[in-house]
Amino acid sequence: MAKIVVVGAGFAGHYAALILQDALKGKGNHEITVISRVPKFTYIPSLVWVGVGQMRAEETQFDLKPVYDKLGINYIHGTVVEVHPDPEDQYVVVNLPDGQTKNVKYDYIIIATGPYLNFPAVEGLGPEKGYTQSICTPPHATEAASKYLELVHRLEKGERAKIIIGTGHGLATCQGAAFEYICNIHNDLVDRGLRDRVELMWLSNEPKLGDFGIDGLETKYRGQIFTSEDMVRYVFEQYGIKWEIRSHVRKVEEGKVYTVNLDGEEKEFEFDFAMLIPPFKAQPIKWIDKDGNDITDKVCNPAGFVKVDANYGKPYEELDGPDWPRKYQNPIYKNVFAAGIAFAPPGPLSKPGKAPDGTPIGPTPPRTGYTAELSGKAAALNIVDMIEGREPSHTASMAETPGLCIASMKNKILDGEAATIAIYPVARNRAAYPEYGRDLDNCAAEVGMAGAWFKLFLHYAFLYKLQAKPGWKLIP
């Protein structure tokens, strides 16, 4: 009998638990335990709509425990603070909501704890101790909506306003979510007849417009090569959105953002409402060896993300598809896997840069919901391989799997729009596709109402699938 612990119940961890349960059904008395800090699953992509006040946070969530009870998976509501990975006595230390701690033993573990939102990296950033909003969690998105609707109220009385949306640090990721938010805000203001009272600005660390932290994308259409830069520039021109890119946010004060860009120019921008995505680091989990030494530096990268089977340490120029992890297995502790945002990438996908004062400016790589699920699935099936005495055989490298993204721009059935984006593969793989690092015949990007339908469909399809309702396995 094997004890498998999954830490975190987001896209990676929750999906991994469902896959494990399904793959091990009827194959012995194995025990699957999910430990999660939050007792609900959140379909994070729809937080964009929560942040505009068009959806309630509860509509993006479901309770985890009933799903796990139905499937025979143990559930612990708690926060893992330590992992003790040495053989013989392998366990995690969990802080429970009532203040007690509990040790949970494992034979195999998947770390899928997602990002820690590192607002303290920039003075004045974030909704808790700063002046900017975030849409990264349900409470943040709900607060962003209430602040945005307060501003709408003032606009209705005839005031004018400046809104800034984008990234709040030179090394932030998740530009796609901020892009969706700025487009939804634009269209919401248009529908309310208030757009002409607002100056809307995109502020980001991307080296080029449309980079999205994945070094942009190219598509072929009628003999022309279109780039995501062409597309985003076109959309921003149509929407009347100004942009300021290649920028790091140095600090935020009430109503003012201070930036420095790759040319070393220091700038200030005033705002009445700002939503800036924070930089991510790993959740604070300590790795302790059998003698009580802290070995976090050995198991994780400097940001705390768990090292897996990637080639670490290569400069950006040399990094290629084969350097991206395939099996999500830790090289030191073979029964440790990491999936989703929790695994350490081998480097950035976008070109990194530095301001003349040395400030790093360049997106860190996103690991989207679909990538998170695929890595969680590979980790789960590799554990099944090991339980059954085989070598791990399941792979889901970002350099071999597609990125399927629908960037919402307006959420309406008969008047909506969204950018439908297919990238293959997500991480450029010049070993396989020498010219662009991607198979352009499989890449696509277009704006239209069809995308808005897909986006809404995905919201319901994922919430259905992840509650393991009848036929869930048919939804990929």
Add this chain to the structure above:
Amino acid sequence: MSKEKRDLMDKMWRVRKNLFVQLFRAIVLGLHFWKLVRKVH
């Protein structure tokens, strides 16, 4: 952006809310997504 590219973008933009065009695009893009999903599942 070249004139040819801009013309194509303008065309995409004009039909972005045309119900018939979008129903057709939904089928084309849906099949494309499905093809990519089959590569990994």
